[in-house]
Amino acid sequence: MLQVYNHTYTHVRSQFSEGTMAHTSIIKHILVTFCFLECLLLSGFIFGWSSLVYVFKELGYFHKYCNHSLANSSSSLRISNNVTTEDGLHNCHEQDAALDLVFTISAVGSMLCLFPLGAVIDRFGVIIGRVTSGSLLCFGLLLAAFTTPKLSELLFPACLAIASGGLLLLVVDIKIVANLKLRRKGTAIAFLDSAFDSSAFVTVVIQIAYNLGLHYRLSFFVILSLCTISMVTTLCTVLYSRASAPDTNDVPLEFADPQNKIDNAFDNPGLDNNGDIPTIPPDTNSDPVDKTLPITPTYQIEKRFPTLHSAMGSALFISLLIWMGLLHLRWTFFIGAFNVWIERLTDHDKILVNNYTFICNMIQFGGILTAPAQGYLLDRRIVSSSRDPLRDLKNCRLTFFITALIFSVFSLCVAIPVLQLQIVSFVLLSIARCFLYSLVSAFITFTFPTDYLGRLYGMTSIVNAVMTVIQFPLFVATEGSELGFYVNVIFLPITLLSFIHPVYLHFYIKNTLKPKLTGTSSTIRLEG
Structure with missing residues (x-):
């Protein structure tokens, strides 16, 4: 009977705690939603590279590497993503190779940098991780906004910083969610990763805005402002420090x-929880309460x-x-x-x-x-x-x-x-x-x-x-x-x-x- 009391007390205490801490559940949902929006707008938009290539080629980035005759004959042309330009000239392969190299270095470099950056998160917590990711993003966006066709090489450090900062931001947000006690934790992580994968839509917006006549710098400044807002929210240290503290339970x-098995067994006496928690078979000589006590x-x-x-x-x-x-x-x-x-x-x-x-x-x-x-x-x-x-x-x-x-x-x-x-x-x-x-x-x-x-x-x-x-x-x-x-x-x-x-x-x-x-x-x- 003492065992029954102990299990019942644990169950009632957990239910009471959940009722009195309803505001904690609201904070968790707000935090997960904020992390989702961050990943959707900031974390992986560099991987919509094809749309950025369209803009950079239109502006003539790396066109100076093309052979002299092609560069002179196409100085007044707007280079397109098609096989030929408007005058029937073939695209410059040197330009394509340079832009491909920018993306390759950015993608591979960000992946290689994530291990030491991940060590920073594990060692110093998500606050430092968020500051680091935000700083990389802001630096990369600001540098990309001020690049010109004559300074095309600046795209290499700019895009590397953007890719590294965005990937680090995803890991930080995943760690925040991982340390929260959530019933739908798998769903939350799935939304974060899907948002990262779908955030390339931001580059499509940049391309559409460019075709409508807006300067590409304006688009980068808008993204930079969103990143700045994200950085400001990092000052809410209490909210994030709570999320970053691992739950010992x-x-x-x-x-x-697992406590959820005991709770489920008390809520559904006699059930074996899909075969994982067997119960004591009925015994006419024992106390009625003991019949449903989960093993x-x-x-x-x-x-x-x-x-x-x-x-x-x-x-x-x-x-x-x-x-x-x-x-x-x-x-x-x-x-x-x-x-x-x-x-x-x-x-x-x-x-x-x-x-x-x-x-x-x-x-x-x-x-x-x-x-x-x-x-x-x-x-x-x-x-x-x-x-x-x-x-x-x-x-x-x-x-x-x-x-x-x-x-x-x-x-x-x-x-x-x-x-x-x-x-x-x-x-x-x-x-x-x-x-x-x-x-x-x-x-x-x-x-x-x-x-x-x-x-x-x-x-x-x-x-x-x-x-x-x-x-x-x-x-x-x-x-x-x-x-x-x-x-x-x-x-x-x-x-x-x-x-x-x-x-x-x-x-x-x-x-x-x-x-x-x-x-x-x-x-x-x-x-x-």
Whole structure:
């Protein structure tokens, strides 16, 4: 009976606390919403590079690298994104190469910088992390606004700072959400990553504003003002310091009795919580209350990751890196070789190329619409803000499988040289990209201590950088040849290898996280 009292007291106290701290829930939702808007407007707009390239080429950035005769003959032309200029002159390949190099250095550099920047977050907290990300963004935006065609080289440090600051801002916001006790934490993380992926729409707005006659500097100043507002809100140190303090009752994979199971068992007596929490069978000789007392399973889970080295060296994390690296290589090669690939499918029809490029870009911006589906998969059967790590891993296992399946179907569609079918490829790519990075963020948050989140996320970013570098020689090798078709065919079995990770996770859950009741197999013993 003492055990019944203890469990009942714990349940009532938690319910009372939730009722008296309703304002805390409001603060959490405001904080998550603010983080979402930050990611949507500031974090990843540099990755809408195609729209920025349009503006920079129109203004003549890096045009000085073109050969002398072309530079003289096109001085009065507005260079377009088509294969030829208005007078039929071919685009300057040196200019294209320079602009591609700006993006490559910015993307790869920001990914490589994230590990030391993530260490700053882990060591000094989210306040310093936000100040660092905001400073990088403001510096990059201000420098980009004052670049001119004669000072085109300034785009290199400007875009690198913008990309690094935006990626760091995403990690800071993910860490804030990770340290909050949220029932729908997976949904919140999915919205953050989807916002990061969809924030490229900002560059489309810049392009439209430029075509309407507005100077590109005005657009950069507007974004700079938004970044400044974000920096000012960082002064609300109490709000963020509360979010940055890890909740000792919500440490992943380090507790044996998730409170939400006990609460659920008291709210639904006699239920076994989907087979995870068995209950004592009825006994006519026992007290009626004892019949529904849940047995507390003692998960044989030690503190598996006491150090950063143990987390990074674990088979679970290495398997995640391999899974993510394969899929990241798949979609980055598709984006890098998109123009050559679509031109070959359209037989170099400029109108079709422009139409399909526009359709692809618009569909990618709709990735944020997939966030509710991601959140549902990651938060299935979560009944309390005190999350069950076993339930989280089961949800991630299913989502890993679905993501690998989407990428496999996407690779199959790309390998089939039918132009109309590629609309399906664009839709699948938009869904797959958002699932990929949202799942990686959620998995790291659910599986490893949040003290390591910045550095672990930084390590995944380093793998992404390596894969981005690998796809570049692949693109060069396939440009101007028929090898692109065969590379897309080879990517199909490579993508199928991504199913190894959810299979491994299945056996990890089965063998390592299987709940074991103390005592002999024929005796059920309660622990006080």
